[in-house]
Amino acid sequence: MTVSRPHALFSFGTLMDERVQTALFGQPVPSSPAALSGYTTRPLKITDPEVIAASGLDVHLALECRLGSVVEGAVLRLTDEELAAADAYEVDDYVRRRVLLSSGEAAWAYLDADPLRPAARIVIAGDSIAYGRCDPQGGWAARLAARHIAANELDHRVFNLAVPGSTLADVAQQTPALLSARRPDTLVVAAGVNDSAVPASAPHAESGDLEAQVAAHLAALSAAAREHNARLVVLGPLWLDESRTADYEGLRFTESRALTLRAALRAWCAEHHVDHIDVWDALHGRPDLLTDGIHPTPEGHETLYRHLTAG
Structure with missing residues (x-):
């Protein structure tokens, strides 16, 4: 046989x-x-x-x-x-x-085992948190870029493609076409809380829908990364202060939905041998580090950056 x-x-x-x-x-x-x-x-x-x-x-x-x-x-x-x-x-x-x-x-x-340590050319894709909203210094991503490039000015690059308001669906649709020119070896996808949002007027949604959507979008991003032999790294989501997000620009963000998103990211990454950097605990229980219940303050971004580079 x-x-x-x-x-x-x-x-x-x-x-x-x-x-x-x-x-x-x-x-x-x-x-x-x-x-x-x-x-x-x-x-x-x-x-x-x-x-x-x-x-x-x-x-x-x-x-x-x-x-x-x-x-x-x-x-x-x-x-x-x-x-x-x-x-x-x-x-x-x-x-x-x-x-x-x-x-x-x-x-x-x-x-x-540390997905950022061997990286040279990093592309970051995500939402307003990855973009650095509410921080004049550019958020955790800008801090990471400064450290990474300083380590090797000749070979290291960081390209931040984050767009405020983006969901994983947006990232999966928009990012692949932008990779070739940047020749990444590492694709960091910051999965924020936008994927867990529901309309404030109809706050109930099935968790299974969220899990299926996360799986489909991550599969598309994994395929795009593999075309460039880039290592996919999934980051997020952050803890949110639910007391301030009951009606956020017509949307509702809840801790339970964010935790469902977190579990879906972790499960998909574990099943497909993809790196997941869990940042939930970095700001958990620290509403003082969030400007509006969702976006980190400059101090929050600094805390998040230190969490990401602790290894």
Whole structure:
């Protein structure tokens, strides 16, 4: 009987070693040469004794985004059980995410668990909170851009495409056409509370509709990111002060609907191995950091920025 090997895993380090494969899978696995464009490697110190014992090394390699670079490696063909064994082998510094190989084939790869640390060219898409409304300094996104660009003036870029009032539907419709010129390696989608809004005159809505809509829009954005071999990072939503949002410009925002949105984002990202940065707790219970119950004050944006870069 032919063994089903449905998973393609790009390896650029110790998993290419047949001794490591034998230790993990019981035998060497089918593989072929492959390359990953838009990345380079950097050393990562390993402290897990089991991983060190299996590989014989206490320094492994991590991928880092760099336009014009290529990492040579191999594609391993794995069964479900072998992929699970590979997941168990990798330390917490790595997460398994989809990448697009130079051949055009989609494959799994183990990337830095902090999605912003290896980034070089970041596109931010979202609503007025990502845009920086109510903060003359440009909000959390401008602070993130300043730090990111200062770290590498030559190679690092941040493009903020956020538009006040946008929903995930708007972002999914408008963003794909704007990516090519910016050549992103990381797409940060800030999912604000606009998706959870309901008309103030008819405040009741089915949560299932919201969950289905979130799934459809994130799937479209994931596909757009993959076309550019960019890593999708979903951020949000923020906590809101429901006492001030009963009738907000004809809309109603509630904590329960925002929590439904939060759960939908987390569930979709977990199922599809996409990064989700949960920012709910950053401002939770701090109405003083919100100007109108929804938009952060400058201090709120600073708090949010620190939350995003704490790792």
